[in-house]
Amino acid sequence: MHRGIILFIGILGVVLSLAMAFYSVLAWEIAAVLVAVFLGIPSLLLTYGKVKPEENILQERTERRLEKEKIELSTPSGANEKEQKIALLLENGKITELKIDDNLLDQIYGQAYPKAVDIYPDAKFSAFCIQVFPFYPQCVSKVNIYLDFYSKWADRICSFLYSNAFPQVRHTPPDKRPKFDSYREVFTTLPWKESPQWKQFLERVYAKIGPFAEARGTNYHLRAHPSPKLHWTLNFNDNFSGNEYSFEWNGKGLDENSVKQLD
Numbered sequence: 001m002h003r004g005i006i007l008f009i010g011i012l013g014v015v016l017s018l019a020m021a022f023y024s025v026l027a028w029e030i031a032a033v034l035v036a037v038f039l040g041i042p043s044l045l046l047t048y049g050k051v052k053p054e055e056n057i058l059q060e061r062t063e064r065r066l067e068k069e070k071i072e073l074s075t076p077s078g079a080n081e082k083e084q085k086i087a088l089l090l091e092n093g094k095i096t097e098l099k100i101d102d103n104l105l106d107q108i109y110g111q112a113y114p115k116a117v118d119i120y121p122d123a124k125f126s127a128f129c130i131q132v133f134p135f136y137p138q139c140v141s142k143v144n145i146y147l148d149f150y151s152k153w154a155d156r157i158c159s160f161l162y163s164n165a166f167p168q169v170r171h172t173p174p175d176k177r178p179k180f181d182s183y184r185e186v187f188t189t190l191p192w193k194e195s196p197q198w199k200q201f202l203e204r205v206y207a208k209i210g211p212f213a214e215a216r217g218t219n220y221h222l223r224a225h226p227s228p229k230l231h232w233t234l235n236f237n238d239n240f241s242g243n244e245y246s247f248e249w250n251g252k253g254l255d256e257n258s259v260k261q262l263d
Contacts, residue, residue, distance in 0.1 A: 088143035088164040095134035095220075096206045098143065098199065105145075105192050111169040112147045112160040119158050119175070120151030124186035127157075128224040135214050141165040150178070150186055157183060185227035194230055195251035198222070204254055205234055205247050208261075215240035224251075 090097040109125070116123035127148035136142035141163040148159050156175040162168070178184050192198055202222055212218055217239035224232050236245040246262040 085138065086164055086167045087138065088145075089132065089134060091138070094203070094206065095132065095210070095212065095218075096199075096202045098130070098132070098202075100130070100143075100145070100199075102192050102196070105190070108145060108162045108169055109147060109190060112162075113149070115160065115169065115171055116149035116158055119171070120149070120154050120156065122153050123149040123151045123158065125190070126150035126183065126186045126226065128187075128191050130222045131219065132221075133217075133219045135216050135218055139165065150184055152184070155184075182225070182227045185225075187224075187226045187230070189230075191224035191226075191230060191232075191251075195224070195232065195249075197254060198224075198232065198251075200254055201232065201249045201259065202234060204259065205245075206236070209236060209245045212236075212238050213240040 088099050089095070090099060113123075113125070125147065127146070129146040131144040131146065133142045143164045145162045146159055147162075148157050150157050154175075155177055157178060158175040159172045161170050161172050195201075215238070218237060219239070220234065220236045222232065222234050224230065230251050232249040232251055234247045234249070238244070248260050248262055250258045252258055
């Protein structure tokens with residue numbers, strides 16, 4: 001609307017200037033100046049009116065971009081971590097009801113082993129552990145799976161971690177030298193394959209000593225050892241009562257001869 005008014009006033013001014021010059025009311029030199037003014041001012045106003053909306057659009061785009069960057073910066077670095085988190089322990093169930101099966105362990109091993117060989121070409125699988133803090137919130141690492149690989153050439157152990165909070169196999173340096181000779185022993189087969197009843201072992205032991213009252217620091221560790229022959233250990237720490245329980249399993253059967261409570 002305002003553009004039409006500006007154009008009308010400009011054209012009217014030009015017509016009046018030419019008319020007054022034609023009838024000798026104004027000198028032609030003055031009329032020429034007035035024509036230039038009446039043509040120039042509307043052109044400037046129209047140009048400004050065109051540029052201003054474009055500036056507004058550009059400003060709005062810049063503000064939207066800055067707002068987007070602000071949102072991205074206010075989001076934690078692991079923006080997708082909430083979506084990536086997985087449940088490795090059943091909620092509101094027994095603390096031994098793990099959502100871990102042999103297929104998952106095969107996948108974790110399949111990711112960890114090539115990484116270990118990249119670090120030490122002669123690396124061999126030497127230790128396996130599941131660590132559980134059952135009363136931790138799901139947003140933190142309440143279930144951790146560790147795989148160790150021993151390099152005879154470097155005489156070092158490199159460890160890898162997979163957890164519910166960060167379900168990607170990660171190398172966890174530093175790579176340390178073994179403290180005991182038993183740490184240099186390696187598996188000849190995958191322990192969960194050789195002892196497929198490992199979850200039943202866990203549940204049977206907890207049935208004997210549980211249930212535990214909820215306490216944040218309560219935890220347990222299930223470990224497989226390759227030496228002198230494959231065997232498993234299970235340690236419970238009841239942070240409510242302060243009691244600790246340790247068990248050993250030969251990986252074969254689930255009777256009194258295969259499962260023993262340690263002092």
